[in-house]
Amino acid sequence: AQTVTQSQPEMSVQEAETVTLSCTYDTSESNYYLFWYKQPPSRQMILVIRQEAYKQQNATENRFSVNFQKAAKSFSLKISDSQLGDTAMYFCAFMKKEYGNKLVFGAGTILRVKS
Amino acid sequence: KAGVTQTPRYLIKTRGQQVTLSCSPISGHRSVSWYQQTPGQGLQFLFEYFSETQRNKGNFPGRFSGRQFSNSRSEMNVSTLELGDSALYLCASSLGGLAGGLALEQFFGPGTRLTVL
Numbered sequence: 001a002q003t004v005t006q007s008q009p010e011m012s013v014q015e016a017e018t019v020t021l022s023c024t025y026d027t028s029e030s031n032y033y034l035f036w037y038k039q040p041p042s043r044q045m046i047l048v049i050r051q052e053a054y055k056q057q058n059a060t061e062n063r064f065s066v067n068f069q070k071a072a073k074s075f076s077l078k079i080s081d082s083q084l085g086d087t088a089m090y091f092c093a094f095m096k097k098e099y100g101n102k103l104v105f106g107a108g109t110i111l112r113v114k115s
Numbered sequence: 116k117a118g119v120t121q122t123p124r125y126l127i128k129t130r131g132q133q134v135t136l137s138c139s140p141i142s143g144h145r146s147v148s149w150y151q152q153t154p155g156q157g158l159q160f161l162f163e164y165f166s167e168t169q170r171n172k173g174n175f176p177g178r179f180s181g182r183q184f185s186n187s188r189s190e191m192n193v194s195t196l197e198l199g200d201s202a203l204y205l206c207a208s209s210l211g212g213l214a215g216g217l218a219l220e221q222f223f224g225p226g227t228r229l230t231v232l
Contacts, residue, residue: 037223043226050220101209
C-alpha cells in the first residue's frame with residue numbers, strides 16, 4: 001500500500017518570505033501522480049499543483065513550485081513571496097494510475113503566514 | 116460553471132441512526148469520490164463512482180455505502196451510526212475520462228459535517 005508522510009505538522013512564515021513544505025511517499029510503482037492540495041479555514045479543498053512521475057521537470061504554478069526527487073521519493077512544495085491568503089492546511093497526495101481517482105493523503109501541514 | 120455542491124452542510128445524528136449525504140458534481144464530470152476527514156485519521160478514501168458503477172473502494176466497513184445516479188449525482192449512506200463516524204465528509208468530482216481514465220484534477224465540495232451523539 002502507498003503511504004504519504006508529511007513530517008511538519010505546523011509551520012509559520014513571514015509575509016513575502018519563502019517557505020518549503022516537505023513530503024515523502026512510499027510506493028513500488030513507477031507510474032503515478034503527486035499533488036499538493038490546500039485547505040483554507042473555510043474548508044474548501046483546492047488543487048495547488050500536480051506532478052506526473054514520468055516527467056523529470058519540476059512543476060511550477062506562479063508562486064508555487066515543487067522539488068520532485070523520484071529516486072528519493074520526495075515531493076516538497078515551495079511557496080515564494082508568501083501571502084496572508086496562503087494560510088491553510090496543505091496536503092500532499094499520491095495517486096496511482098491503476099487505482100483510478102483514489103487519492104492517498106498525508107497528514108497535512110498547517111501553514112501560518114504572519115504579517 | 117457551478118462547483119461541487121454537498122447537502123446538507125451540517126448534520127447531527129444519534130448512535131444507531133442512519134444518514135444519507137448528497138453530492139452534485141460539476142456539470143460534465145462523471146466521476147465522484149468520497150473522503151472522510153477526521154482529526155485522528157486525516158483524510159481517508161471511501162469510494163469512487165464512475166458512470167453509476169463503483170470503481171474503487173477504501174477500507175471502510177459495509178455500513179458505508181454509496182451510489183451514483185445517471186446524472187452523476189452521488190449519495191453516500193452510513194447505517195448504524197457510531198460515535199467514530201463523526202467527521203467531515205468530502206465529495207470530489209472529476210472528468211474521469213471517456214474510458215474511465217485518470218483525471219488529473221479532483222474538485223472538492225465544501226463537505227458535510229456529521230456529528231454523531
